[in-house]
Amino acid sequence: MDRTPRLYALVEELRAAAPRPLTVAALAARFEVSTRTVQRDLQALMAAGVPVRTTTGRGGGWSIDPAMTLPPIRFTPDEASALVAALAAADASAPYAGAARTAAQKIAASMSGPASTAAQELAARIVALPARTAESVRTAESVRTAESVRTAVERALTENTVLRLSYLDAAGRESDRTVEPAGLLTAEGKWYLIAWCRTRRAGRGFRLDRIMAATSTGEPAPPHDLAALLLGSAGADAVRPTALAALTP
Structure with missing residues (x-):
C-alpha cells in the first residue's frame, strides 16, 4: 500500500x-x-x-x-477536481480562506494519476484580475492587519463570542463598536460581518476591509437570526448559496 x-x-x-x-x-x-x-x-x-x-x-x-474528524467521503474524480479548483480559486482575503487552502491541499494530496492531473489543469484555468482602485491597493502592513481581523471574525462566528471593533465607515469616520456576530454576507466581491451592534442598538453590516482592528471579548454572544437582522436592508434578499443549503436544517 x-x-x-x-x-x-x-x-x-x-x-x-x-x-x-x-x-x-x-x-x-x-x-x-x-x-x-x-x-x-x-x-x-x-x-x-x-x-x-x-x-x-x-x-x-x-x-x-x-x-x-470526518469519515471518508467518496468523491468522484470530477467532484474532487471541481472542489480543488474551487478552493484553490478562493480569494485570499475571504473569510475561512486559510481553511479552504488547506482543504484543497488535503484533497489534492489524496488524488493520483489522471484525477490529479485533471484537477491541476482545471485549477490552472481559473484566474482573477486584482482590483486596482485606490481603495483596494493596500500596504503590506494593512494586509497583515486584514488577516488578523479576518481571523478574529472567523473565530467569533465559530465560537459565538462578542467582538470589539475599530471600524472605518464610508465617510472615513472611525468608531469603536461592540458587536454580537450573526453571520457573513458577500455582495459584489465584498464581505460583510452582519451583527447586532450594541452601540447603535440595531443590526448592522460591517465591511471586512473597513474593520481596522477586531478583538474577542471572550463573552458569549446571544444568538441572533441573520435574516431578521438583514430585514429592511440592502441585503434583505440575500439567499444561502446552493452548496451550503444542504448543510442547514
Missing part, C-alpha cells in the same frame, strides 16, 4: 477502535509494514493537524478523537 492511502487507512483504523488506543506493533501488523514506518506515519498525521495522540504506560498506544 502506498503511503497516502495508508495514512488515510491509519486514521480510519484509529477511528474504528476509538476510544481504545492501538499499539504501534498492532498497526504495523495490520498494514504489514515496520513499526518504524508506522511511527513515522503517525508523526506525519500529527504534524498535519490530525487529532491523533499517544499515551504511555500500561494499556497505552495511539488513538484519535472521532468527533474531531
